[in-house]
Amino acid sequence: MNSLICKGLLVLVTMSAAGAMAADTAPAAVLAPADASSAPATTVNTPAKNSATHTVAATLRAKASHGTPLDRVVAVVNDGVVLNSELESEVNEVTQRLRTQKVQLPADSVIREQVLDRLVLETIQEQMADRAGISVADEQVNAALQDIAKRNNVSFDKLPELLGNEGLVYADYRANLRREIQRQMLRGRDVVQSIAISPRELDQYMERQKNTATAANEYNVSHILVAVAQDANPAQLTAARAKASDIVARAAKGEAFNQLAISYSDSQTALEGGSLGWLKGPALPTFLADVVPRMKPGDISDVLQTGSGFHVVRLNEVRSSAAPQIIKQTHLRHILLTTNEVQDDATVKQKITDMRTQILGGADFAVLAKASSADPGSAVEGGDLGWTTLDRFVPEFAKVAADLKDNEISEPFKTQFGWHIVQVLGRRDFDNTATAEREQAYVQLRDSRVDEATDVWLQQLRDKAYVELRL
Numbered sequence: 001m002n003s004l005i006c007k008g009l010l011v012l013v014t015m016s017a018a019g020a021m022a023a024d025t026a027p028a029a030v031l032a033p034a035d036a037s038s039a040p041a042t043t044v045n046t047p048a049k050n051s052a053t054h055t056v057a058a059t060l061r062a063k064a065s066h067g068t069p070l071d072r073v074v075a076v077v078n079d080g081v082v083l084n085s086e087l088e089s090e091v092n093e094v095t096q097r098l099r100t101q102k103v104q105l106p107a108d109s110v111i112r113e114q115v116l117d118r119l120v121l122e123t124i125q126e127q128m129a130d131r132a133g134i135s136v137a138d139e140q141v142n143a144a145l146q147d148i149a150k151r152n153n154v155s156f157d158k159l160p161e162l163l164g165n166e167g168l169v170y171a172d173y174r175a176n177l178r179r180e181i182q183r184q185m186l187r188g189r190d191v192v193q194s195i196a197i198s199p200r201e202l203d204q205y206m207e208r209q210k211n212t213a214t215a216a217n218e219y220n221v222s223h224i225l226v227a228v229a230q231d232a233n234p235a236q237l238t239a240a241r242a243k244a245s246d247i248v249a250r251a252a253k254g255e256a257f258n259q260l261a262i263s264y265s266d267s268q269t270a271l272e273g274g275s276l277g278w279l280k281g282p283a284l285p286t287f288l289a290d291v292v293p294r295m296k297p298g299d300i301s302d303v304l305q306t307g308s309g310f311h312v313v314r315l316n317e318v319r320s321s322a323a324p325q326i327i328k329q330t331h332l333r334h335i336l337l338t339t340n341e342v343q344d345d346a347t348v349k350q351k352i353t354d355m356r357t358q359i360l361g362g363a364d365f366a367v368l369a370k371a372s373s374a375d376p377g378s379a380v381e382g383g384d385l386g387w388t389t390l391d392r393f394v395p396e397f398a399k400v401a402a403d404l405k406d407n408e409i410s411e412p413f414k415t416q417f418g419w420h421i422v423q424v425l426g427r428r429d430f431d432n433t434a435t436a437e438r439e440q441a442y443v444q445l446r447d448s449r450v451d452e453a454t455d456v457w458l459q460q461l462r463d464k465a466y467v468e469l470r471l
Contacts, residue, residue, distance in 0.1 A: 075116060076468040077123040082116065090115045112471065121458055124465045126179055129186040133339030136181045140416065144177055185416055191457050195449050197442060206441045216437075217281050219292050220316040222257050222274040227266035227309040244303045244310035251300045257314045266309065278319075288313060325432040330390055331425040332401055333383040335368060336375040338418035352412045352419045359409060365423060374418060387430065397422065 075082040091111055098105055105111070149159040160170035226244045228237060247264055251257050258273025265274050284292055287306050295301065295315040304311040335355060337348045355372065359365050366382025373379035390398040396415045404410055404424040412419055 072470075074470050075120055075123075076466070076470070077120050078127055078466050080123050080127060082119045082123060086119060087112065087116055090119060116469065116471065120465075120467055120469075121462060122179075122183065124461050125183045125186055128461065129182045131341060132186070132189075133341075133345070134182055134185050134189070134416075136178045136185070136416070137414075140181060141174060141178050144181060145174065187454060187457070189417075191454050192446070192450060195446050195453055197445055202438065202442055202445065205445045206438065216320055217293070218278045218319050219281070219284065220278050220318070221276045221284075221288070221292060222261060222314045222316060223267060223269060223276050224257075224261045224265040224274050224312045225267040225309055226264070226311075230307075240310055241303060241305075244312055247312050248300055248303060251312070251314065257300070274314075287311070325436050327389055327430055327432045328427065329387040329430045329432075330401060330427050331387050332385040332422055333365060333369065333381075333425060334375070334378065334385060334397075334420050334422040335365075335373045335383050336378075336418050336420050337372065338374040348419050349412055349414075352421055356409060356412060356421050359421075365409075387428065389432075 071084045073081045074084045074087050091108075094111055094115055095105065145159060146156050149156045149162075152159075152162060154162050163170050163173050224244075224247055226240045226247070228240045232240070243264070247260055251260055258275070261267075261270055261272075261274025267274065269275060281289070281293065287304055291301055291304065292313065292315055297315055297317050299315050301311075301313045304313070335352065337352045339345055339348050343351070355363075355368050359368065366384075369379055369383030373383055375383075378385050390402055393401065394415050394417070396413060397420065400410050400413050400420075401422055401424060404422070406424055406426060409423045410421055412421055414420075
């Protein structure tokens with residue numbers, strides 16, 4: 001598949017699985033997919049983990065839809081099969097990609113085994129998603145295709161032509177995209193939502209992050225250099241270090257750092273009192289990047305040695321470069337019902353319609369939510385989603401909530417997670433700066449665990465499935 005198309009698909013479908021929950025915000029079951037860059041790509045338990053681009057290009061396979069003869073079965077997967085034509089198509093895709101990247105090809109048998117293993121895992125996931133009643137609406141697929149077209153700088157109407165130029169059949173491409181989104185939704189439900197992060201873990205992570213130079217912080221630093229020649233002998237190095245150590249001791253006793261810099265620094269900033277001015281974390285000199293963020297304003301560093309000599313730095317001030325975030329928040333509560341092997345879509349819709357009627361007739365919303373809601377994060381709170389921004393929810397949910405008046409209860413509506421009713425309890429403006437930092441830290445910490453959790457989950461699915469390989 002053309003790399004441009006692959007990148008478009010990758011950005012779209014390797015989304016952080018819908019259901020990711022930031023601390024102290026809306027529970028997972030109604031949250032929108034986060035930025036694509038935090039998302040886990042499809043992973044399989046193969047000797048060498050495939051790149052995300054490889055994964056998406058392979059999983060979104062588009063095969064000719066006409067004139068394909070019946071062929072033999074290469075794997076039986078529960079009550080489904082993988083056909084040799086699918087395997088050959090994938091093998092050709094992988095081989096072509098590796099050759100384009102000028103990668104030495106492994107033995108053909110190795111490629112076939114790894115590709116077949118991935119196809120088996122995809123089939124297992126699709127079967128599981130179908131049994132769980134996870135479906136992808138046409139609107140979701142259209143939105144995905146529009147995003148792909150946009151990222152490839154073509155109009156939506158021109159996308160079929162672009163795909164055709166790559167030898168891809170639009171109908172098959174669309175069908176495979178739908179399947180990939182379905183698998184992402186399944187992984188979001190079963191993997192991402194299962195990753196538990198305690199408040200203490202989050203606090204510890206945020207504390208560690210304070211010692212990391214980030215673009216969100218700016219540091220006012222002063223610096224003294226005791227230079228040494230490149231060919232300095234041991235005695236000269238010892239003397240220079242002693243001089244730098246003496247500067248540290250004098251500064252620690254209260255001597256003005258800027259005066260010490262003017263008197264003793266060999267740096268070009270000596271006449272400015274050694275001032276380096278305000279520097280964002282990434283702009284700090286490399287040898288200071290791990291030192292300065294650990295200091296407090298007024299601290300003097302130990303002697304630091306680099307190729308140019310011995311350094312002493314003083315942290316004068318720290319400030320955040322992030323502007324305050326004043327946002328509009330909405331206080332919501334909802335009830336979510338999902339389909340399963342016992343209850344189909346129509347049954348669930350009728351059940352939640354009956355619940356709404358009961359609430360309008362005087363039944364307690366919170367009691368019904370605790371007893372029946374399929375959103376574990378909010379059910380225990382009587383369906384309460386807390387104060388949050390509507391852009392954190394999937395578009396269908398956000399639109400319904402935005403159109404409601406205070407205390408109004410929506411008609412039943414469907415999202416990718418199931419059937420909902422939602423009530424708006426209030427609206428407000430809120431300074432979200434601290435919360436945003438905490439949410440970002442939560443997502444970073446969660447995403448750092450997703451890949452390993454996905455690998456374990458896939459292996460468990462594979463172990464539980466009936467698989468018969470017929471290579």
